[in-house]
Amino acid sequence: MYDNKKDNMQNKIIQLKGIPAAPGIVIGHAHVFGAEDLTPSEIKIEAENVNAEIEKFKVALIKTKKEITSIENKISVELGVEHGKIFSAHLLVLEDAVLVEEVILRVKKKKRNVEFIFSEVLNSYVKALSEVKDEYLRDRMSDIMDVGKRILRNLMGTTDYRMEELSEKCIVIAYDLAPSDTAMMHKGRVLGFATDIGGRTSHTAIMAKSLEIPAVVGLDNITHLVKNGDLVILDGIHGVVIVNPTKNFIEKYEREKEKYEHLERDLTELRNLKSETIDGKKVILAGNIELPEDVASVIAHGGEGIGLYRTEYFFMNRQDLPSEEEQFNAYKSVAMRTKPNFVIVRTLDLGGDKFLSQLDIPKEMNPFLGWRAIRFCLARPDIFKTQLRAILRASSYGKFKLMYPLISGVEEFRKANVMLEEVKQELRKKNIPFDEKIPVGAMIEVPSAAMTSDILAKEAAFFSIGTNDLIQYTLAVDRVNEKIAYLYEPTHPAIIHMIKMIIDNGHKENIPVGLCGEMAGDISMIIILLGLGLDEFSTSPIAIPEVKKVFRSIKYSDAQKVAENVLSMKTGKEIQEYAYLMLKKLVPAIINDLSSS
Incomplete structure (x- = not known):
């Protein structure tokens, strides 16, 4: 327990909402980091x-x-x-x-x-x-x-206060934390951290997840509101920070922390259990990764493979293009760490909100509708073929599947396969081993691909539905535009019917259909997606245990009935409310855990 009577006599309680960067709840005293004055005086010289x-x-x-x-x-x-x-x-x-x-x-x-x-x-x-x-x-x-x-x-000639020199446990408060600051955090002393700026794509957020240190970023002005020694509650699950909390707040969050840690322990026990329903329907539950190091988190949380390896992150945050050898070593590492389970390797998905500073790519009016993903790769065979060679070489060390992003129709799929075959021929001539039968699939995230999925299914080995973009393109809603965020509706009937059509068209040609967008980790949608016939779910590693708990708590026959009812509904709100109601009815334990955290 924390005694904050003295704090409350002198300080006002402050509640702040930011962006959750890494989950967990911690209570501790603040250390305002990096506040030294580095404003040099102006001196005239001879x-x-x-x-x-x-x-x-x-x-x-x-x-x-x-x-x-x-x-x-x-x-x-x-x-x-x-x-x-x-x-x-x-x-x-x-x-x-x-x-x-x-x-x-x-x-x-x-x-x-x-x-x-x-x-x-x-x-x-x-x-x-x-x-x-x-x-x-x-x-x-x-x-x-x-x-x-x-x-x-x-x-x-000044020295900075280094993160590794912290002598007591604390919650670090900073305008921003540079990668070098975050990387040097002593996990035993830094309970958590909060920053004024930062987003989900920042190095700080990425490293916080890797270090498993609770963090909240994008708090705007927390450094102006907190002093060294202030008592702070940091909720990295919901992105909340409370400064100078009352006794009631402290007791509440101590209970929340205990419940969260208990839930984590309970979910961890599911790690080695199968992803299947009560009536025996087996579902593949995999994890999404950006870097080879993320494989450990997927395994630790009970994932059955990698459902989406976003290879473009290996190309970012650097001024040069990675060589074939660098890529090969990275992909080989993922293959060996994951086997005997599978890895779906997505080829470069650049453009939109992801770019390479080393390439002179002209600025576009509508980057999400522009020169990106497979379009970029087909136009730059030098980059694309280098990646394909590295992926194929690594495929002999594990169980790889290859996937092309942003396929709009069968013609693009065929063009990509022509380049793939050319690379295979090069490797054969050099007697370099690779998986000759590597499955090649399409990521369905464009309405035109969804509408022609019956044609694509005849040539693809599998489908993976990328709902993040599919929703955006289908509803004509920019998913990062906060002014129209309310229109970004995963439960819109058009989205549900489109997913059903993709699954059905895939199954007609006997190919598996997975989903690797955020929807795969949204527990209110799991029952619907399962009932629609989805074969594979791939989500962030931390969401895997909760999703698995839903699978193991329901009957497939019940999920099918839920999906059947949903397909007759007319609005997204109606579907959303019904989905929550059925989750509450079929998996009450999950709802209780959510409402208490």
């Missing part, structure tokens, strides 16, 4: 001292490079090479000739101290990025800020 200032800058760059290289090596060992590669982008900031030359030219022209000039240049870079609308680009701003602060400290 002409004869300009070279000395420039030399000082070069020395600081070298020292910073050594620091980042050291962190990169440490993280590569402790968290894996892919997480270590995040710092490759940091090193490239140091090698940015434009930035370095701009600082040197300004020192010569303005004759001011180099730390002041560098701070000026850094702020101009950060300001430019902060005005960019693209969420992914804004999230990358933390990389530049992290490197910039390190250079400034080395220029000013």
Whole structure:
């Protein structure tokens, strides 16, 4: 129990809502991190001292490079090479000739101290990025800020308070946490963390999940509302932070924490049990991953394979394209860690809100409707074939399935297969082993593919429904536009009927049909999807135990009746309310767990 009588006499209770980045509930005292003043004074220098200032800058760059290289090596060992590669982008900031030359030219022209000039240049870079609308680009701003602060400290001769030096358990509060800060967290001392900025695609959020440290990001101004030592409740499940909580709040969240941990233990016990209904209907329950290291989480949560390996994340956060050998090693690692279970490897799904900074891709008016995914790959066979070679080579080390994203019709599917066959021929000539019978499937996430799924099913080995985009394209709703978020409706009758059609068309040709969108982890939708005849569910690893609990608590015959009733309903709201009602009736334990957390 926490005694906060003193806190409540002096401080006002504050409740904040942000973005849940990593689940869990923690209660502890705040440590406001990275609040040191790195604003250098402006000092005029004489002409004869300009070279000395420039030399000082070069020395600081070298020292910073050594620091980042050291962190990169440490993280590569402790968290894996892919997480270590995040710092490759940091090193490239140091090698940015434009930035370095701009600082040197300004020192010569303005004759001011180099730390002041560098701070000026850094702020101009950060300001430019902060005005960019693209969420992914804004999230990358933390990389530049992290490197910039390190250079400034080395220029000013100051030392930062390092995360690994924390002596007591605390909840870290920061404007943002750079990847190097997050990576250096001592799991035993950092109970959780909360930041002013950040999104679900930020390195901070990715690493929080990998470290399994509860986190909330995007809180806007928490650093202005919290002082060192303030008592804080952090709810990483719902994205809530409470500062200076009352005794009642503390007791409530201690109960919530205990229930959550109890639920986690209960769900963990399901890990080795089959994903099947009470009346024996077997369902494949797999996990979605971005990086090879994520395989461990899928296994730990009881996944039966990888239903979606998003390979594009291996291409992002770097200034160069990964070589065939790099890709091969990454894919081989996933194959070997997952076998004897399967891995569905999705080829590059770039474009939309995911891009490669190293490619000179023109800005598009409607990127989600533009040059992305399979369209990009077919137009860039140099990149596509390199990836296909790496995937095929890795296929001999496990049970791979290959999947093309954003297929709009059978013609695209055939064109991709022509390139695949060309790559196979190259490997055969070189006597390089690969799985000759690797299944090749299509991701159904475009209405045209859904409407012609009867044709595609004759040529594809399997279907995987990508509901995130299918809903967006079918309902003409931008899923990241908060003004029309209420129109993004997974239960819309058009979506339910489209999913049913895809499943039926797949089954007519005896091919399995899976679903790898967010809907696969939405427990209110599980009974409907199962009743529609879905063969495979693939979701985030952390959602696997809860989904499995639903499967093991119901009869397939009941799910079929639910789906049959849903298909006759006329509105999304009606379907949503009915789905919740049936979940409450058939799996009351799940509803009780949800309502208490």
